Amino acid sequence: MPRFSPDGLVLPVPPKSKTRERILQASLELFNAQGERSVTTNHLAAHLEMSPGNLYYYFRNKQMIIAELFARYEQEVDGFLKLPEGRSVTIEDKTRYFEALLSVMWNYRFLHRDLEHMLSSDQELAERYRLFARRHLHSAQYIYQGFVDAGILKMTTLQVEALATNAWIVMTSWMQFLCTVTTEADGAPDKDMLKRGIGQLLALEEGFVTESARSAFNDIRQRLR
Amino acid sequence: MPRFSPDGLVLPVPPKSKTRERILQASLELFNAQGERSVTTNHLAAHLEMSPGNLYYYFRNKQMIIAELFARYEQEVDGFLKLPEGRSVTIEDKTRYFEALLSVMWNYRFLHRDLEHMLSSDQELAERYRLFARRHLHSAQYIYQGFVDAGILKMTTLQVEALATNAWIVMTSWMQFLCTVTTEADGAPDKDMLKRGIGQLLALEEGFVTESARSAFNDIRQRLR
Numbered sequence: 001m002p003r004f005s006p007d008g009l010v011l012p013v014p015p016k017s018k019t020r021e022r023i024l025q026a027s028l029e030l031f032n033a034q035g036e037r038s039v040t041t042n043h044l045a046a047h048l049e050m051s052p053g054n055l056y057y058y059f060r061n062k063q064m065i066i067a068e069l070f071a072r073y074e075q076e077v078d079g080f081l082k083l084p085e086g087r088s089v090t091i092e093d094k095t096r097y098f099e100a101l102l103s104v105m106w107n108y109r110f111l112h113r114d115l116e117h118m119l120s121s122d123q124e125l126a127e128r129y130r131l132f133a134r135r136h137l138h139s140a141q142y143i144y145q146g147f148v149d150a151g152i153l154k155m156t157t158l159q160v161e162a163l164a165t166n167a168w169i170v171m172t173s174w175m176q177f178l179c180t181v182t183t184e185a186d187g188a189p190d191k192d193m194l195k196r197g198i199g200q201l202l203a204l205e206e207g208f209v210t211e212s213a214r215s216a217f218n219d220i221r222q223r224l225r
Numbered sequence: 226m227p228r229f230s231p232d233g234l235v236l237p238v239p240p241k242s243k244t245r246e247r248i249l250q251a252s253l254e255l256f257n258a259q260g261e262r263s264v265t266t267n268h269l270a271a272h273l274e275m276s277p278g279n280l281y282y283y284f285r286n287k288q289m290i291i292a293e294l295f296a297r298y299e300q301e302v303d304g305f306l307k308l309p310e311g312r313s314v315t316i317e318d319k320t321r322y323f324e325a326l327l328s329v330m331w332n333y334r335f336l337h338r339d340l341e342h343m344l345s346s347d348q349e350l351a352e353r354y355r356l357f358a359r360r361h362l363h364s365a366q367y368i369y370q371g372f373v374d375a376g377i378l379k380m381t382t383l384q385v386e387a388l389a390t391n392a393w394i395v396m397t398s399w400m401q402f403l404c405t406v407t408t409e410a411d412g413a414p415d416k417d418m419l420k421r422g423i424g425q426l427l428a429l430e431e432g433f434v435t436e437s438a439r440s441a442f443n444d445i446r447q448r449l450r
Contacts, residue, residue, distance in 0.1 A: 207432015
């Protein structure tokens with residue numbers, strides 16, 4: 001992200017934040033590839049060809065790196081998991097939501113693969129996650145209700161509430177589910193497997209799609225198979 | 226379970242297996258109450274007022290206890306997660322399945338609260354769990370298909386497949402979901418919270434219930450609210 005001077009000129013990125021960013025990017029890559037639990041700050045430093053002391057200058061411990069990555073994940077989700085302003089949702093928005101979800105879940109896949117472990121070793125993160133989850137269980141409810149109001153789904157308020165909860169569980173548990181039912185011989189989870197998770201989300205609402213929206217819904221469903 | 230002599234007399238339980246059983250029961254209780262990760266074999270021995278050496282005589286390590294408890298859980302699930310023999314399923318069977326599920330998920334709730342951790346520290350258990358999950362993803366599919374064949378649900382084969390997967394994910398992730406969105410102030414997860422999980426399972430199929438089965442389905446749904 002470029003920084004600007006008061007008169008609008010792009011400022012050079014100071015070396016300090018460049019290193020900080022490099023550490024965060026490498027952490028994200030290694031956590032995603034190997035699982036957060038198997039990556040120590042020493043591994044990270046070695047991977048970055050940096051002394052552990054230099055790494056320590058930017059992040060006192062691994063928890064601080066995870067907290068920063070979680071903040072970015074949270075910000076991305078906050079950015080798209082809401083109703084469009086000033087207009088009704090359309091069936092095209094459904095694709096937009098699912099693509100944004102797919103992208104963020106893939107980019108931060110280490111988070112949901114071993115969430116219980118990360119939260120149990122960091123009280124502060126656990127509390128932030130709890131607020132994040134509660135907030136977006138509500139977002140999901142508003143969005144599904146938006147689809148009901150737009151005549152795309154036909155559901156009662158109680159059904160919308162249950163659907164939002166199930167969607168949250170399926171989305172956040174999908175990576176872990178894959179890890180428990182596949183072996184290493186099946187290969188590491190790839191983006192196509194995550195796409196199947198989006199298909200599972202669509203299955204949740206499939207029984208509630210109205211007649212008028214069915215053909216457009218089936219097109220999306222087909223594309224995700 | 227009583228043992229019988231060849232001429233049908235009930236044999237006394239040998240002291241060895243009585244102690245073994247006592248260790249298993251205490252482990253199950255402590256794992257469920259405190260989480261498997263926080264209970265060591267030393268805690269267990271102290272709780273049982275037994276020397277660690279005596280405990281070690283029956284189980285060389287905690288993994289062996291977990292493996293035995295998992296075998297029992299597996300046996301219970303194998304016992305009910307199948308279609309009735311020689312007749313079609315009825316809507317009453319739905320209640321029976323859900324009650325059996327509720328009971329086994331409650332009795333072995335430590336298993337799904339921190340599954341990733343347990344499987345990542347025991348390759349053999351991970352492989353057994355993988356086979357167990359794959360087998361019962363199929364059972365769930367057969368059972369839902371049974372409800373389609375009995376005219377209770379109206380779904381395509383692909384929809385049945387997606388439903389079975391979602392049901393598996395929601396059921397096995399429900400305890401973990403509760404743990405990430407509730408605080409200690411909300412109290413420890415109790416059986417009523419697990420019952421809400423069964424309600425979430427019903428929500429998955431709600432959009433596919435046929436007209437003729439709707440009123441009976443709503444009765445079950447109501448009972449689980």
